[in-house]
Amino acid sequence: MKVGFIGLGRMGAAMATNLLKAGHEVAVWNRSPDKADALVQAGARRAASPRDAAEAAVVMSMLADDAAVEAVVHGADGILDAPALHVSHSTISIALAERLAADHAGRAGYVSAPVFGRPAAAEAGKLFVVAAGATDHLDRCAPLLDAVSQRVFRIGETPSAANLVKLSGNFMIMSAVEALAEAMTLAEKGGVARETLLAVLTGTLFGAPVYQTYGEILAQDRFRPAGFSAPLGLKDMNLVDAAATASQVPMPLLGVVRDHLRAAIAQEGEDIDWAGVALAVRRGAGIG
Ligand code: NAP
Numbered sequence: 001m002k003v004g005f006i007g008l009g010r011m012g013a014a015m016a017t018n019l020l021k022a023g024h025e026v027a028v029w030n031r032s033p034d035k036a037d038a039l040v041q042a043g044a045r046r047a048a049s050p051r052d053a054a055e056a057a058v059v060m061s062m063l064a065d066d067a068a069v070e071a072v073v074h075g076a077d078g079i080l081d082a083p084a085l086h087v088s089h090s091t092i093s094i095a096l097a098e099r100l101a102a103d104h105a106g107r108a109g110y111v112s113a114p115v116f117g118r119p120a121a122a123e124a125g126k127l128f129v130v131a132a133g134a135t136d137h138l139d140r141c142a143p144l145l146d147a148v149s150q151r152v153f154r155i156g157e158t159p160s161a162a163n164l165v166k167l168s169g170n171f172m173i174m175s176a177v178e179a180l181a182e183a184m185t186l187a188e189k190g191g192v193a194r195e196t197l198l199a200v201l202t203g204t205l206f207g208a209p210v211y212q213t214y215g216e217i218l219a220q221d222r223f224r225p226a227g228f229s230a231p232l233g234l235k236d237m238n239l240v241d242a243a244a245t246a247s248q249v250p251m252p253l254l255g256v257v258r259d260h261l262r263a264a265i266a267q268e269g270e271d272i273d274w275a276g277v278a279l280a281v282r283r284g285a286g287i288g
Contacts, residue, residue: 001025003144004053004084005044005060006072008035010227011115012062014122015089015148019060020044021125022147029053031068050075054082058141060113062089065235066096073100085109087141088159089129091170091232093239094246097160101133109137112159113145114166118213118227126150130169132162167243170236174257174274176210180218181278185285194219217275226273233274234261 001024005016008030016039019026028036029047040046047053050072059079063069069090073080085108088100097112104110111133121127127149131138138154145152155161187197198215217223237258244251263280264272272279282288 001058001143002056003027003058003060004029004047004056004079005062006030006050006053006079007061007063007068007090008039009062009064010119011089011122013039014119015060015062015127016044017042017123018125018148019144022143024144024147025056027053027056049077050079051077051082054079054084054086056084058087058144059084060087060089060141060144064090064232066092069096069100073103080104081107083108085111085137085140087111087113087144089113089115091166091236091239092163094160094163094167094243097163101159109134110159111137111141112162113141114162115149116166116169117149120227122148129153130155130162130165132156132159164243167236167240170233171240171251171254171257173210173214174233174237174261174277175253177214177218177275177277178253178257178260178281180211180215181281184218184278185282185287188282189285189287214275217273218278223268223273223276223279224271226271226276228274229270230261230265230268230272230274230276231270234258234265237261 003024004027006029016028020043027045027047028039029050030036036046069092072078086104091114101110113129113131115127115129117127129145129149129152131152132155184194188194198219202212240254260277260280264276268276279288
């Protein structure tokens with residue numbers, strides 16, 4: 001299929017590579033052009049602008065935040081009036097997803113398709129996609145979503161619902177990391193190695209992927225280079241807060257994890273992985 005891909009960061013570059021490997025005809029665009037070089041060498045076409053990338057059946061975007069998505073959709077040479085169905089993978093606000101759905105209506109169409117999985121999962125084509133939009137739109141982009149993921153969850157016709165699921169899931173990941181960090185700090189200060197605690201936890205009641213993936217990162221202090229940067233994680237917790245405020249849902253745990261993310265960024269800098277909250281937790285216990 002003829003497809004455009006916009007946003008070649010840690011996640012987007014890996015996803016676009018898998019589209020090429022699956023035999024699709026891919027045009028790529030990134031704000032910093034050098035990030036397209038490897039994909040162009042691998043056979044992608046270098047698009048001159050977002051609008052040029054969207055001269056296709058489908059255009060997929062994987063961008064940092066609301067401002068980035070707004071820039072490529074509504075900005076100069078944006079994709080709003082392009083012929084391509086827009087499939088948006090970025091983790092963005094509910095409000096922007098609703099606006100994108102409205103703005104694309106009567107045009108080529110819009111699907112929200114945020115993903116679960118870190119860059120290693122994106123490279124392996126093992127992401128989980130949560131997709132929502134009109135059925136014919138979901139059918140059209142299905143082969144592309146299959147090429148970047150191990151499973152696609154179709155959750156209905158309202159695109160922003162997929163973003164709400166993604167934000168709910170990221171709140172749970174951050175809460176799981178916080179719980180792991182507190183438990184590991186308690187164990188370590190009492191003389192039990194983090195690895196020992198993790199082996200028991202994941203071998204008994206906590207064998208879920210989130211504890212395994214983040215447990216290893218915390219046990220081995222693998223916070224740099226960031227797979228998912230703490231500033232993007234903080235962005236997501238702020239988006240969760242906006243959704244909770246709009247729906248009047250108290251989320252006291254959200255305040256705790258968000259403050260630890262702020263502390264981790266303040267203490268460690270913006271290049272730290274969001275799992276770096278563990279460093280703030282350890283410092284609080286006097287062992288960081
Ligand atoms: P990243 O490596 O920081 O890449 C961000 C991308 O957005 C880059 O292509 C960047 O372009 C582009 N961008 C930023 N501001 C822009 C603007 N104003 N105009 C145009 N382009 C702009 O981030 P990532 O880790 O790939 O994450 C991308 C999205 O996926 C985020 O919404 C994130 O929350 C979500 N996500 C990430 C993970 C993960 O583990 N990393 C997992 C699931 C979901 P430049 O290269 O020019 O800076």
